[in-house]
Amino acid sequence: MPLAGLPVDILPVIFEHLGDPGVDVFRACALVNKVFNSEVRPFLWYTVTNRFGQAGTPLSLEERPELARYVRAAFEVARVDDDAYARWLKCISMCTRLESYTIRHKRGWACPTVISILRSTPTLRTLAINQSPWMPWNAGNDSFIVGLRHINLHVSQFTVLYFSTWAEKLAGTLEECELHLDEPGPWIHPLVPALKSLINVRRLSITWESLVFGADGGILGLVSCFVHLDHLAVQYGYPAAQRDTLVKYRMPSVKHLTVHYWSFLPSKPGYKPLYDFVLTLASSSPHLESVTITIWWSIKPAASAHRFLESLAAAHGASIKRLCIPCLCLKSRTWRQMDSWFPHLEELSVAVGPTALASSLEFLLRAPRRIVSYDACKRRMMESIYRMKRLSKLSLRVLNCSGTVPYFSLEEAAALLLQGPPRLRHVCANDDHWVAKWMYDEEAHAAYFGVDRERMPSCTMRRRPRHGESAIT
Template identity: 25%
Template sequence: MSAAAALPLDVLPLILEHLADRRDLCTCAQLSKVFHYAATPLLYRTLDVRITTHKGLEASVVHPSITILQKPEYAKHVRHVSETASVGCYRPDLLEGSLKALRMYVNLEGFTWSGDMAEGSSGEREFMSYLDILRELPVRELVMRTFYGLSDDVWEALHAFTGLHKVSIWCMEGKPRILQGWSEKLGESLTHLELGRCSGVPASILITVLAHLPRLRALRLKGASSAAILEILTFLPHLHSLDTEYFGAAALSRYDDIPAARLRDLTVRTSTVDPQGLQQLWTWIRRLTPAPSLESFTLNAFSTAGEQFIPRGFLLDMATIHKDTLKHFTADSTQMSLADVECLCTLFPALETLSCSTIWSPEGTPYEAVVAKANNLRTLRFYQSKWRRGESDAIIKSVRNMMLRESSVLRLIGIGNLIYIGRWVCKTDEDGTNRVEFDIVSGVMQDTWD
């Protein structure tokens, strides 16, 4: 009996699902009956369309419906499907087959559409055809990405869907669709919401709509006013993940209620042309997370008035609240000194990943001293705008020291344009003796040499 056949069948899929490359799953499905049984459901769990265009040649379209129609027994494994209006443009003959295959996905959970849905467009007609079928399937997630927005007919058709767990609507133009008239029907089920066009929507309307969704656990908003975010958090007690933008300190003093939400993941995106920078941003962030809860913090802040720095006071204030909870800190577009990084590693002992943009440091900088107290840190990235080739020897020495110091679990370090991965490997000497050695592999991420 082979080793694979001896494994419990319920264990093998748990191992194979860690394979990120579908080609590896395809290979596993062809190894044996046991592997085929375990790998096939994973291979067909998510289906999408691949369109390749070559200059001067016709577009090549690879659509999974062709395989499903030939082997309908695989349809029961499908959980997520992605379709695009480009199929109708390049291969309209595939549309009938894709609709027929969709009817066969009796266990379908999520559907993603990319393409035009403007009124009168061919994309609108295609999407409406998919919606007619999706109403009969156990779909719980709808993701829609379109440049020109959703037509009135599409929007009306979507209102027939109830019991959804996730809705994501991303568009660049057209009417903002913020679930008006639909949120009341989704209030008992919706837990994940993404709205990519809230700009221009009055805060009062946005707040009213989201008030119908008390079960939300994850929320992503683009274009929502900063003041609205503060009030929204006061009536979403289950919200733990927020991805939003900051547009300035509009009416910050108006909302004094303590947020009901206890955020674990917070992503803030902002940019400014104000010479005074982002002075009110730090106060706003602290008001979003007033209680110990935050595990992951990501800041994407850009300024045309020069490089922005994260104030030391902000780090100290955050530590008074989230000292024991914060595990992931990312601020790649905002400057931090190495002294601030050392402060961060000291203040947050649970920190596991740290990625930030640091001020250029001269050769010989003792990087290992910066993370000396970060005993749980596993991944570290220092982005620097300046780098010199002659510093590589000193850096590799610091990298080894950081990884091998006592109590260190750090195994991935990026400094400038270089990335280092440390691992213990077994090597065999010429006399046949085996020994364990710590090996560091390095690579260049991008060319930023001066």
């Protein structure tokens, strides 16, 4: 029977047999997506790049120009020859609903042509230029930036004057500002009044090549100027930042805090300076809801990590909803108190050791045919996860301690999704993602359970079926 001819009544049958031994759940979910979610296919063309030969590239847009109306974001990610670049510009000109344009390479780009295209795109809201410092365009041709809501720039002594000019035109509309700055110097002074003029900014991200701020507070001292600031992302640099005095800044409206770690921490004094920096910023935000720490490697379990979370919980435990700390591998005494420290936690991202992960999942599945021993850390970790009643997203970074990354099977993820916290919908281990969604229309006839691999259209999520209840009512 053709796939399109399958009746919708087959969905309950598929759901009933997802847990049977030998059933390839991924293929079953792919079948459901292919048959019952065909209406989302145009959304696969949400973005295009100039890397020809790959799916969703301008080469395919040339063959199927009718898909151009679905394109919302365009990325220049590759250095191509003049002929290929001309084809790219031709395809971009067809994308009349373009909302975002990004440059991610160091090749000089055809400024007049690109500007003319962007001028004719009234829906443009985001401009990102992550390339070499020199941007050879005339400041008089920047009228296309009027109305932008999000800008992402690599700022250097060559481009800071451009940004200063743009800030005047973006003062009333810009809501998100991401700046990556070169080595600080006297050239950065024009940036200060430019940032002060962006009074409506809600999301601010500033990273440096080295220092996070100067002795006088630098960029962070401007945070109090943004009365509507909701998201703040800054960079911590050590040991340079150690010489600066940690100042409690006034950030009354900040709810989401992200700290990017830059340089190598020495063995002494360990990670305490990083924790102190995060806690200092957190203490300046009375309504903090989210804390994220990004780092390239995992921090080994340490008493300082426990004290850091304890201090964070003492100040913001009742308001924290998102805790993204994949660099921290928690000890048993920390897991034991996580649910009491952060009772309203909805999203958690942490690191776990391979032995702890394997045995804790055995505890979760409660398989009678398997006999395993559980230490306090493994048991308390899963018990703590079960007690997080509001948890909707769980991300586990499996540490590669034995030379190989342990496999996190679909059955284990399904056990977390089906038997764990009632609101849990997303489980991630390293690069493997599993998403369980029960999506209903107004008459509660449609359902979806599968792997979230593509950008899906927004859909209202309602309750999931009770025990013994069919997914389709």
